[in-house]
Amino acid sequence: xxxxxxxxxxxxxxxxxxxxAAAEEIxxxxxxxxxxxxxxxxxxxxxxxxxxxxxxxxEFQNGPAMVQALIAGQLDVAHLGIGPAMVARAKGVPIKVVxxxxxxxxSVVALPxxxxxxxxxxxxxxxxxxxxSHGRKPVIATFPIGSVPQTVLQYWVEKMLxxxxxxxxxxxxxxxxxxxxxxxxxxxxxxxxxxxxALTMAKIDGAGVVAKGSALFPGQPGAVLVVRxxxxxxxxxxxxxxxxxxxxxTAALRDHPATTVEAVSKYVGGGRIPAPIVLQALKxxxxxxxxxxxxxxxxxxxxxxxxxxAGTLKTPVDLAALFEPRFFRALGAAKSN
Numbered sequence: 001x002x003x004x005x006x007x008x009x010x011x012x013x014x015x016x017x018x019x020x021a022a023a024e025e026i027x028x029x030x031x032x033x034x035x036x037x038x039x040x041x042x043x044x045x046x047x048x049x050x051x052x053x054x055x056x057x058x059e060f061q062n063g064p065a066m067v068q069a070l071i072a073g074q075l076d077v078a079h080l081g082i083g084p085a086m087v088a089r090a091k092g093v094p095i096k097v098v099x100x101x102x103x104x105x106x107s108v109v110a111l112p113x114x115x116x117x118x119x120x121x122x123x124x125x126x127x128x129x130x131x132x133s134h135g136r137k138p139v140i141a142t143f144p145i146g147s148v149p150q151t152v153l154q155y156w157v158e159k160m161l162x163x164x165x166x167x168x169x170x171x172x173x174x175x176x177x178x179x180x181x182x183x184x185x186x187x188x189x190x191x192x193x194x195x196x197x198a199l200t201m202a203k204i205d206g207a208g209v210v211a212k213g214s215a216l217f218p219g220q221p222g223a224v225l226v227v228r229x230x231x232x233x234x235x236x237x238x239x240x241x242x243x244x245x246x247x248x249x250t251a252a253l254r255d256h257p258a259t260t261v262e263a264v265s266k267y268v269g270g271g272r273i274p275a276p277i278v279l280q281a282l283k284x285x286x287x288x289x290x291x292x293x294x295x296x297x298x299x300x301x302x303x304x305x306x307x308x309x310a311g312t313l314k315t316p317v318d319l320a321a322l323f324e325p326r327f328f329r330a331l332g333a334a335k336s337n
Contacts, residue, residue, distance in 0.1 A: 101246075
């Protein structure tokens with residue numbers, strides 16, 4: 001917590017310094033989900049403008065779709081999952097992870113029938129109990145193959161529960177579609193992010209979280225802030241200010257979540273989720289917000305190796321080349337000098 005506070009103090013100096021230069025327009029990709037809430041705070045509070053950045057926002061429903069945009073040469077900056085970031089780097093996209101956004105943020109939320117199967121006994125046999133009583137496997141929604149939620153779901157089923165992959169039927173959807181599937185009862189549960197978890201539990205009596213965080217995938221990395229290498233080479237001071245604003249937003253999300261609701265509510269779920277539910281989602285996720293990229297390297301390596309073995313990552317990724325922690329480290333150095 002102290003390191004984030006120091007980073008937030010450093011952000012004031014760094015952002016002010018960047019503001020003396022003419023604003024630079026950058027194309028920024030994001031998803032309307034809570035794990036990239038730093039982007040919303042930095043935008044709505046004027047911290048990007050203070051940093052000399054004029055963002056051109058491009059919304060996506062999932063990380064793999066953002067990968068395609070990166071491959072096509074779009075986006076200077078992207079807020080996306082570490083899984084898609086690795087896929088993009090493996091496909092030759094010259095991007096760097098300059099900050100983390102969160103870790104251990106995935107939850108498995110179950111609708112009442114599946115929740116009852118978990119409540120009735122050991123988690124390892126819950127899916128079998130459901131199948132026996134319903135005459136079919138449970139249907140679980142998550143993001144597309146290669147995304148962080150999909151990877152975490154697969155890891156949980158195969159590694160943590162010791163079950164075959166076909167113990168459940170999985171459907172792959174974007175954020176809005178997963179939310180709709182849960183609220184209409186088209187699926188039995190989902191491996192998903194906030195605020196969809198909080199919304200589901202608020203709207204459906206008997207729904208609940210059956211596993212989350214480290215129980216699914218210990219040390220799982222989540223969303224990250226990536227920038228193109230060309231932007232780093234062209235405008236390193238701008239990238240430094242961008243990371244400072246990101247760290248400042250992370251501190252606000254962790255320390256004062258209630259003050260962030262208005263900004264976050266404008267973006268998550270397309271701005272259609274009631275503020276009280278967004279606040280509950282923020283409270284649920286408060287401990288997951290992190291900014292230091294060094295802190296997710298070990299988890300990223302574990303996810304990388306699992307995705308390689310599972311075949312969802314086709315090519316090994318040089319993680320040392322993917323991460324660029326010097327901008328975040330500079331925040332602490334600025335405070336100590």
